[in-house]
Amino acid sequence: MKVPFVDLKGQYLRLKPEIDAVFEDIFERAAFICGKYVSAFEKEYARAQKVNFFVGLSSGTDAVHLMLWASGIGAGDEVIVPVNTFIATAEGISLCGATPVFVDNDPETYTIDVRQIEDRITRKTAAILPVHLYGQPADMDPILDLASRHELAVF
Numbered sequence: 001m002k003v004p005f006v007d008l009k010g011q012y013l014r015l016k017p018e019i020d021a022v023f024e025d026i027f028e029r030a031a032f033i034c035g036k037y038v039s040a041f042e043k044e045y046a047r048a049q050k051v052n053f054f055v056g057l058s059s060g061t062d063a064v065h066l067m068l069w070a071s072g073i074g075a076g077d078e079v080i081v082p083v084n085t086f087i088a089t090a091e092g093i094s095l096c097g098a099t100p101v102f103v104d105n106d107p108e109t110y111t112i113d114v115r116q117i118e119d120r121i122t123r124k125t126a127a128i129l130p131v132h133l134y135g136q137p138a139d140m141d142p143i144l145d146l147a148s149r150h151e152l153a154v155f
């Protein structure tokens, strides 16, 4: 039996009528930027997350970049990231003028190896950006503990 790595077609087919109707309406309106669906998504997502505001962006790369930039991460800062991630993680840091510092992954979970983080912390370290990948969350309790002891932000 072949199990596909990602089955986007299967996900689409389950929601096809709903998705097709929305896309048809978007094309009819030629509302490719913002528009009522983006607005509705922002409102619904904010409600679901119990936050006052939510802003839809064009990509995950922009989301990483914007959240770091808005938090004041910039030139001279180092941000700790796992080696096993998509390039956007390091790219968002570089786009702010900061430096990504890589930590190897845990061979059991393939997420950042918490035991190796402390050795990479320097006077320049401003934050840790753990990544949850393939449905496998990073080991957040010890990461948050470490960050609090070193007064680091966690994104």
Ligand SMILES: Cc1ncc(COP(=O)(O)O)c(C=O)c1O
Pocket: 058, 059, 060, 061, 062, 064, 085, 086, 088, 089, 131
């Ligand atoms: C960990 C991670 N961060 C960010 C992104 C953002 O990607 P994009 O800019 O292509 O939306 C991805 C995409 O796969 C990702 O895996």
